[in-house]
Amino acid sequence: MRIFHCDHCDNLVFFENTHCVQCGHVLAFLPDLMDLGSLDPEADGVWRSPHPAAVGRLYRLCANYSGAQVCNWAVDVRQAETFCEACRLTTTIPDQTIEGNATAWYRLEVAKRRLVYTLLNLHLPIAPRSSDPRGLAFEFLADPPDGSVPVMTGHSDGLITINLAEADDAERERRRHSLGEPYRTLLGHMRHEVGHYYWDRLIEATDRHDQFRALFGDERDDYQAALQRYYANGPAADWQTRFVTAYASAHPWEDWAETWAHYLHITDTLETAAACGVSIRPRRRDEPTLTSVPSTAGTFASPFDRLIAGWFPLTYLLNNLNRGLGLADAYPFVLSPPAIDKLRFVHDTVQRVADSPRRSGTAADEVTLARSR
Numbered sequence: 001m002r003i004f005h006c007d008h009c010d011n012l013v014f015f016e017n018t019h020c021v022q023c024g025h026v027l028a029f030l031p032d033l034m035d036l037g038s039l040d041p042e043a044d045g046v047w048r049s050p051h052p053a054a055v056g057r058l059y060r061l062c063a064n065y066s067g068a069q070v071c072n073w074a075v076d077v078r079q080a081e082t083f084c085e086a087c088r089l090t091t092t093i094p095d096q097t098i099e100g101n102a103t104a105w106y107r108l109e110v111a112k113r114r115l116v117y118t119l120l121n122l123h124l125p126i127a128p129r130s131s132d133p134r135g136l137a138f139e140f141l142a143d144p145p146d147g148s149v150p151v152m153t154g155h156s157d158g159l160i161t162i163n164l165a166e167a168d169d170a171e172r173e174r175r176r177h178s179l180g181e182p183y184r185t186l187l188g189h190m191r192h193e194v195g196h197y198y199w200d201r202l203i204e205a206t207d208r209h210d211q212f213r214a215l216f217g218d219e220r221d222d223y224q225a226a227l228q229r230y231y232a233n234g235p236a237a238d239w240q241t242r243f244v245t246a247y248a249s250a251h252p253w254e255d256w257a258e259t260w261a262h263y264l265h266i267t268d269t270l271e272t273a274a275a276c277g278v279s280i281r282p283r284r285r286d287e288p289t290l291t292s293v294p295s296t297a298g299t300f301a302s303p304f305d306r307l308i309a310g311w312f313p314l315t316y317l318l319n320n321l322n323r324g325l326g327l328a329d330a331y332p333f334v335l336s337p338p339a340i341d342k343l344r345f346v347h348d349t350v351q352r353v354a355d356s357p358r359r360s361g362t363a364a365d366e367v368t369l370a371r372s373r
Contacts, residue, residue, distance in 0.1 A: 001015060001268055001271055001275070002034075002035070002271065003272075003275040003276060006023060007037055007038040007050045008025045008050065009023040015036060015114070017072065018065075018072045020038055025039065025040070026038065026039045027039070028059065028062075029072060029073045029074065029113070030054065030059065031073060031086075032057070032076055034117075034120065037051040037074075038050070047060070047061065059075060060074065060077055060082075061074055062084035063082040063083050063087070064087045069106075070105055070109045071084060071109060072113075073085070073086055085126070086109070086113045087109070088128040089112070089128050089136050090138045090139070091129065091138065092139035094140055094141070094142050098142070103167075104140075107186060108140050108186060110186075111186035112190055114187055114268070118267065122267070122353070123354040124198065125201060125353070129159070136158055136160070136194070136197060137159045138159075138162065139159065139162075140162050141163065141164060142163075151163040153193070155194075158197055158200070160193040160197065162186070162189060167186060172186075180246075182332035182333070183332055191260070191261035191264045192258060192260070194260075195256060195258075199256050203349070208345075208349060213252070215338075215345055217252035217255065218252065219251070219252040221251060226250055226251040227251065229250075230251075235247070240334065240336065241338070242336060242339065243255060243339060244258050244259050256346075259339070259346055263343055265331070266311050270307065288316040290313035290314055304347045318330040
């Protein structure tokens with residue numbers, strides 16, 4: 001995540017902010033510029049931003065911004081849609097007449113917007129199901145009151161379902177503890193589930209299929225039977241030597257989704273660290289060193305090598321800062337060499353998409369144009 005500032009007063013602002021606390025101007029994320037802009041009102045609900053790259057552009061607030069107030073993104077007035085790129089992905093929302101559901105929906109949308117930011121930043125295909133049969137869709141569902149058929153968080157052919165209970169911190173922590181998981185967050189759920197979607201889009205029926213199987217295993221192994229074995233017997237005894245998490249050992253599809261989620265954790269956190277100018281300069285040579293985290297290769301063999309070289313010292317810093325606050329480790333995982341090889345495969349898969357010729361007029365083209373200005 002980049003660091004954002006108000007265009008009117010240059011005050012530091014956050015990705016989720018709707019107003020600058022210093023000058024009071026309305027803020028909105030501008031997907032065409034991949035930046036958070038402060039806005040000045042024009043006529044009839046139209047807004048203009050003094051952002052240097054927004055010259056000549058006008059915006060409307062997303063319908064979920066001006067209406068339900070669960071969003072803080074804007075829409076280019078040249079577009080016919082009333083919802084922003086992130087909100088158009090949501091097809092089912094929880095019943096707003098039930099107490100607590102509005103807050104839960106807001107939390108889910110906050111996590112989804114961070115996911116969408118990363119996907120746009122990586123130039124990954126992210127069309128909504130409404131405009132592309134192969135597109136993405138999210139539904140946020142609550143368990144029925146009678147408890148008959150609980151909602152299962154998961155993915156099916158581009159449709160990602162998240163149980164509304166996951167937005168309750170206490171309930172999510174209870175589930176994390178009961179399942180013996182070191183980490184469980186709304187953003188983590190969404191990164192994992194979208195990984196299944198991108199396996200369908202970027203791996204299945206491509207020239208990367210054989211390499212996938214060599215690293216992750218044969219996904220043709222019965223999926224339901226594999227999950228039953230996992231929940232009955234636990235993870236593979238040597239999972240820490242081959243997988244990013246215990247759950248990744250359940251089946252090659254879950255290994256891919258867990259590895260994909262970790263790759264998004266890494267890239268987003270490193271982008272934030274780089275934007276903040278984070279560096280670690282220890283007194284001893286045998287301690288973690290982090291002097292910069294750019295995405296280019298430099299003296300390393302590849303951009304991925306540079307990525308990992310920056311990630312390890314950063315996790316050392318994050319975990320020790322958390323321990324100093326009496327909190328659990330921010331990144332409670334150990335990456336083995338085979339797990340790193342899988343992360344490299346994910347990185348290479350993503351880079352192939354970013355490096356491929358893009359169609360004129362796509363969101364990725366708009367972002368590239370904005371950055372070149």
